[in-house]
Amino acid sequence: MRGLNKVTLIGNLGADPDYQQLEGNVGVAKFSLATTEAYKDKNGHVHHTTDWHSIVLWRSLAELTHKYLRKGSMVYVEGKLKNRQFEDKEGRTRYVTEIVADQIIMLDKKVGNTEDE
C-alpha cells in the first residue's frame, strides 16, 4: 500500500555463499556483498569506501547463487530492506538489516544469467 522498498547494489561477494536446504525443500542462500565507491576529499585526493551488505536469497535465487556465485564474484542485486530481530547468546535482542533479493544479475564473464524470484 503506497509503499516502496527497493535496494539495488553492484558489488563483489566477500566469501563463498552459505547455502542451506530447509524443510519442504526450500533453499536459502546468504552472502556478504561489498560495494566500493570512490570519492574526493577537500584536497582532491581520491579515497575509497566499502560498505558491506547482508544478502538473503530464497528458492530459485538460492540455487543459482549456490551453483554459480563464489568469493569475489561480481553481481547486481535488487531486493528489499528487511529488519529482523533475534536473541544473541546472552539473551539480548539484536537487530539486523538484510536485503532479501528478488533479482540478481551475474556480472562475471564466465557465467551469465539473470533470474527473477
Next chain:
Amino acid sequence: MRGLNKVTLIGNLGADPDYQQLEGNVGVAKFSLATTEAYKDKNGHVHHTTDWHSIVLWRSLAELTHKYLRKGSMVYVEGKLKNRQFEDKEGRTRYVTEIVADQIIMLDKKVGNTEDE
C-alpha cells in the same frame, strides 16, 4: 569504482524528525520511515508488513526535513546504505544500518519540493 549502492523508499515518517546543528553550521536530520506492503498468503488473504528504516540527512536536505517534514508525512527517499558501529552504554560494539539520503521528494499535497544534495 565498479560499485552501486542505492536505496529508494516511499513511506511515512513515524515521528517528527530530529534535527541538530553540528559545529561549522552543518545540519543533520534523522527520522524513521515506515514502508508498508500488501501481500497475499496462500489462502489469498491480504496482509500488510511494515519495515522501518533509519534515514539520515545532511546539510540542505536536513534543513528541508526540519522545515517541512512531520510525523506522518509521506516522502520519497533515495540514498545509500551505510553501516555504522558504535559503543552502547555497556561498552559493547553495536551495528546499525542507516540510509544516508541524497534526494528526497515530498509527496504530501501541503508542501511540494524536491531537493538534491
Next chain:
Amino acid sequence: MRGLNKVTLIGNLGADPDYQQLEGNVGVAKFSLATTEAYKDKNGHVHHTTDWHSIVLWRSLAELTHKYLRKGSMVYVEGKLKNRQFEDKEGRTRYVTEIVADQIIMLDKKVGNTEDE
C-alpha cells in the same frame, strides 16, 4: 540474461487515461505522464523542465488505472523501456518509446493503492 531495463518515474497524468478491453478480456490502459524538475542556471535562477512519458499498462494495472487515475493524478510508475514501430498513415515506419509499467503507486491522498503486475 545479464540485462537490466528499469524506469522509475514520479509525475502527474496529463489527461484522463485511455482504457480498452482487448479480445480475451485483456485490458490495456495508456496515459501521458509529466515529470517536472527544477534546475539552476549559471546565474542561479531556478527553471523547470518537464518531460512527457508514454505509459502503457496491462491487465490488473490497466483496471486500477482506469478505476482510480485521472488527469492530474500523481503516481509512481516502475516499468521497462520498450521501443515499438508502427506504420503511420502515409505508410512510413515510425518509432515510439513507451514505458510498460509493472508497478504503480498512487500518490494522491484520495486513493491509496499499490499494485504489482
Next chain:
Amino acid sequence: MRGLNKVTLIGNLGADPDYQQLEGNVGVAKFSLATTEAYKDKNGHVHHTTDWHSIVLWRSLAELTHKYLRKGSMVYVEGKLKNRQFEDKEGRTRYVTEIVADQIIMLDKKVGNTEDE
C-alpha cells in the same frame, strides 16, 4: 519539483561510441545499448527479447566513454529519459527518446571505473 525521472540499464554497446567535441571543449558521446531479457512463454519455452536504447553522455562521462567503451562492452547506465524533437530531411518533425546518462559503471573485467557527472 515533485518529480522523479530515472532510468537504470545494464547492457552491451551495439557499436563503438560516437564522440564529438563541441565548442567550448564540451564533449558528447552517444551509443546504442542493448538490454536483453529472458522470458518464458505459456508453454514454458525460454525466449529472449532485446531492447535498444539511445544513450547520450556529456563532459567527463563522454571522455570516459570515448576512452574505455567499445562495441560489446557491458555497462551499467543511470540517467534521465529525455524527449527531443528534430526536423528530418523532408522537413517533418520527428521525436526521439534518449537517455541522458548521469552515472556509468563499466562492467568488463579489463577496465574498472565508476563516474558521476
Next chain:
DNA sequence: TTTT
C-alpha cells in the same frame, strides 16, 4: 497535456 500535468503538477507546485
Next chain:
DNA sequence: TTTT
C-alpha cells in the same frame, strides 16, 4: 513509531 507511520500510512491506507
